[in-house]
Amino acid sequence: MAAPKYYELFNPLLAALRELGxxxxxxxxxxxxxxxxxxSDDDINQIHKGNRTKFSYxxxxxxxxxxxxxxxDNSDRGVWSLSDRGIATERVVSEDVTRTVQQEDRIARxxxxxxxxxxxxxxxxxxxxxxxxxxEALKQMTPDAFERLCQRLLRESGFIQVEVTGxxxxxxxxxxxxxxxxxxxxxxxxxxxKRYRDSVSSxxxxxxxxxxxxxxxxxxxxxxxxxxxxxRLEAQRDGAPPLDTIDGDELVIMLKDLxxxxxxxxxxxxxxxxxxxxxxxx
Numbered sequence: 001m002a003a004p005k006y007y008e009l010f011n012p013l014l015a016a017l018r019e020l021g022x023x024x025x026x027x028x029x030x031x032x033x034x035x036x037x038x039x040s041d042d043d044i045n046q047i048h049k050g051n052r053t054k055f056s057y058x059x060x061x062x063x064x065x066x067x068x069x070x071x072x073d074n075s076d077r078g079v080w081s082l083s084d085r086g087i088a089t090e091r092v093v094s095e096d097v098t099r100t101v102q103q104e105d106r107i108a109r110x111x112x113x114x115x116x117x118x119x120x121x122x123x124x125x126x127x128x129x130x131x132x133x134x135x136e137a138l139k140q141m142t143p144d145a146f147e148r149l150c151q152r153l154l155r156e157s158g159f160i161q162v163e164v165t166g167x168x169x170x171x172x173x174x175x176x177x178x179x180x181x182x183x184x185x186x187x188x189x190x191x192x193x194k195r196y197r198d199s200v201s202s203x204x205x206x207x208x209x210x211x212x213x214x215x216x217x218x219x220x221x222x223x224x225x226x227x228x229x230x231x232r233l234e235a236q237r238d239g240a241p242p243l244d245t246i247d248g249d250e251l252v253i254m255l256k257d258l259x260x261x262x263x264x265x266x267x268x269x270x271x272x273x274x275x276x277x278x279x280x281x282x
Contacts (some may be wrong), residue, residue, distance in 0.1 A: 003046050003054035006061035007094040013062050014071065014086065023081035026249065027232070030059060034229065039228055045199050052132070053226060056249070060128065068104065069097045078253050098267060104282045125204040134252040134262060138224045138280040147174050149260070150193040150222050152282070154211075154252075156258045159189070172208050176216065196225030196268050200235040209241055219269050221246045224248040 006011075016032035017024060022082045024032070028225075034044050034055065046054045063080060067070045071086035139148065154162050154177050162177035172192045179187045192211050194200070200223050214221040219241065224249050227235070235243040246254070256262045260279035265271040 003039075003043055003058060003104070006058040006065065009033060009059055009062035009068060010066060010094050010097055013059065013066060013200075014082070014089065017072075017080065017082050017086070022087065023079055025079055027247070029063075030056060030082060031229065031232065033059060043230055045226070047198075050257055052128075053125065057128070064067050065097055065101050066092075077193070077257070078250075086223050113210070129277045130262070130274055131227070131249065131252050132183065133274045133276070135154055135248050136277040137274060138248070138251070139197065140276075143195065145279070146195050148195055148223075149279070149282050150191065150278075151175060151177075152260065153222075153258065156260065157254070172204075173211050173215075184195065187217040188215075189218045191220040191222060193222040196223045199226045199228045200231050201228055202204055202230040205231050205234045205243060205245075209243060213241055214242075220246070221244040222246045222251060249276070 009119050012033045013029065015036055016029055019036075020028055030044075043052070044055045053248055063072060063074070066086070067074065069092070071083055071089055071092070072080055073083050101114050111214045138149075141149065149166050149216060150225075159177040161178050162175065164175040165173060173190050174193050176186055176188065176190045177187050192208050200221065204226075205221065208219060208221055221235070221243060223246070227245050232245060234240075235245050252262070256264065256272065261275050262282075263275060265273070
């Protein structure tokens with residue numbers, strides 16, 4: 001089957017959230033929904049535009065519709081959860097959800113006929129717009145600049161002794177750092193940061209793991225692209241050295257939270273703007 005339409009994802013999305021304990025990150029939701037529907041890697045990895053897959057795009061619309069219908073909430077950290085009404089709702093009629101939200105949009109457009117186009121843009125479209133703009137800015141960076149950005153990102157996230165190595169023939173290792181927990185425990189981490197437009201395969205994860213064995217406690221793979229389902233499973237395979245992954249969508253959210261090249265102007269409605277020149281100068 002092809003990637004499901006957004007309205008076909010309403011009930012699988014609710015089922016996934018219940019299965020995951022009532023709350024989940026976007027990667028967790030994508031994994032759970034794809035498993036519930038029995039989607040193949042081809043279904044999941046079909047590109048919509050840029051490096052965003054049709055599945056990811058349609059699931060984002062499904063989340064937004066269910067949020068506006070009153071069944072979901074989301075935090076600034078990208079965690080989605082069932083609302084009180086969502087907890088009490090086993091299933092929805094997709095047509096009812098779609099009709100209700102679209103009717104609200106029609107009323108809003110009629111009430112703001114003289115407003116600027118930006119004010120009429122639905123919330124999810126705004127989010128995807130700035131995220132796509134940020135991803136495009138990242139992809140236009142030079143490899144060295146992107147490595148320095150990842151170095152800055154890790155430092156701002158609490159890492160210390162962060163170095164960019166980037167030596168050729170080093171198994172894809174781009175840098176290393178130390179993360180300290182509670183000022184007591186420390187873990188040595190090596191990282192790879194790649195400006196991919198496509199999906200990172202499980203083979204790339206295995207190659208990176210082979211390079212890190214015996215050299216660090218953990219590995220971190222950062223990409224502007226996505227990870228295939230097999231790649232995510234390989235990263236967390238039992239018995240293998242653990243690897244954490246950050247894909248393009250997660251990366252731009254982190255940059256936004258840390259205000260690195262992305263400005264958020266707090267108004268009644270959050271306004272986000274990407275400073276593309278910031279990425280060029282790093």
